[in-house]
Amino acid sequence: MRFRFVKGLAVLVLSVSSRVVAEEPAPSRTLLAISKTDHMLAILDPADLKVLARVPVGPDPHEVVASADGKTAYVSNTGGGFLHQIDVIDLTARKALSSLDTGPLIGPHGLAYVGGKLWFTAQGAKSVGRYDPASGRFDWALGTGQDRTHMIHVAADGKRIYTTNVGSDTVSILDNLLLQPSVPPTGVLPANAQAHMDWVQTLVPVVKASEGFDVSPDGRQLWTASPEGMLSVVDTAAGKAVATIHAELPGAHRLAFTPDGLRVLVVSVRTGEGVFVEVATHRVIKRLKVGRGAAMLMDPVGDRAFVSCTPDNDAAVVDLKTMEVARRLDVGGRPDGMAWAVRPPSR
Template sequence: MKITNVLVYMLLLGCLISIGAQANDKSLSGTIVVVNKNDNTVNFIDLKSRQIKFTRETGKGPHELAMSAGGRLAVVTNYIGGNSLTVFDVQRARKLRTIDLSLYPRPHGVLFLKDQRKVVVSSEGSDSVVVVDITTGKIEKVLNTKQKGSHMVALPDSSSRVYTTNMGSDTVSELDVQSGALLQKISTPAIPEAITINKDGSELWVGSNEDGLVTVFDLKDGGIIKQWSGFSFPYRVLLTRDEQFAVIPDFKNNTLDVIDVSNKKKLHQVDFGWSTTPNGVAFYSDDRTVFMSANGKDKVIVVDIRSGETLFELPTGDGPDGIGYSSLVMQ
């Protein structure tokens, strides 16, 4: 091939790659909802325009957010001083109700149960998990973890069991959602916080802050499948819906690790630089684009997990943390 032809080919290839990248990051649509801890607010961000469209008040000290499966509802836990849940209609960016949890203070982790009507919420102040019907505001059940500092929650696809990291006891509690029974206490490395579980409930992923470890437990035989060191503060861990990848934002290292789930190998470590302080993560509908709240920058950073490339950033309020994605476009 002549040199001129090679140059033309390389130029065309570069243009195609550039066009593909632009199409990828320009074509995202839907709504990002992100909690601002220092503002006591949530932002509703339109992905097409990449702008905050609405800002709404929460209770005091909001931290975490759960998005319903269809993206219609978002539930915020008001952790420090709020002792409540705030329920939002995402498409209308409208507050629907506030649910009092004063008997179960410091609500933190929250996830929707399979019926999409109820949520499970960890109460750090009462060492329990409460089951709340968000349409009626009724507390339907209280599950005692019998451990200290119950902070985050994880659910398998069946949502028959709920798992909580207990930061004060260095354990995970496995609880039966229907009966409320404590099924087992799983010992973990010190100060477990981040947690997730795969769909069939066989692999439990736990991030421990004391020694910067992330451990994958085999719930079938009680053993350890894999453990990684080298983290400083593995703040969260989240699996893609097809369970091919996991992402782990590190609050103190200012990094995002991307892991191949099947062979348990790290694919990328994205370094965002000093004072980014990565927090919450949520996936776009393509399962390969992740939205990460950057607490230190007051932004959401959008990353292609296959390449580790930052696609663009979105504005937020002060101190973004919990985050969720909805395919619905605001009206």
């Protein structure tokens, strides 16, 4: 009789424990990381950096971004500029949904989620496109006319877009402006002529093959990284490059401003070296071994940076206080794009 009581108690405890685990709330913030060879999106708890789940993605995943409510992730499949697939992942159920066919906007790569819409570069189509999840439609596209339009940054109001055009050695600044009607040769405007919103492109020459870039927290500067080992500094208000920094970092691939805007971390996909550059002086203040970095993500609340070291098959966690690598993560073979998924606090 005693044995049966103990056994029954054990079953009861196990049952209660299972319910506690099942009902434990998911983290309000998760780290998303792509594995190219595993064709998986890893979802990690940022507190202990343990993988919570892995969700299948497409044939050539590169970049990832999450919706503003943290419920959906989007993964671009570039395929050398020939694929036309963006994966959609339900982050709550942790499962793949039907993917998006970008159609003629081939080679989707850079991603941004702003104003309730998904913005992306289509490097095979030399374009930027936009998808509206609410209507389920691609509702806008604009050609850059530049080769390999690759990475993207969209301003919070959706009125300005930055892209790097790797094959043309330029940065596109795309502004949605109120334009006055052009006066025809007759000097008389048509009766229905009126001011209208339209997109205007400013092309900024930068160092050869610049690919990775970031915009400063105050929005005043844009920095690019070139495999030549140099960085271009663009004055975003003036729309022109104002400085070139010789970082002596061959294979420089990605860079990011620290959350306080005081430093820029640059990593090389060729040598495995990284450098911290002081923004005010343009001076390299620290060199460190990171790993052959191919993507980067700053932690706005954790004083750390994550670097996907694709050729090294791991990710590095860099302590922004010590400016040293604190640990390494296994998020799958040939890791690449990373992003934060943040669920706003419930009201």
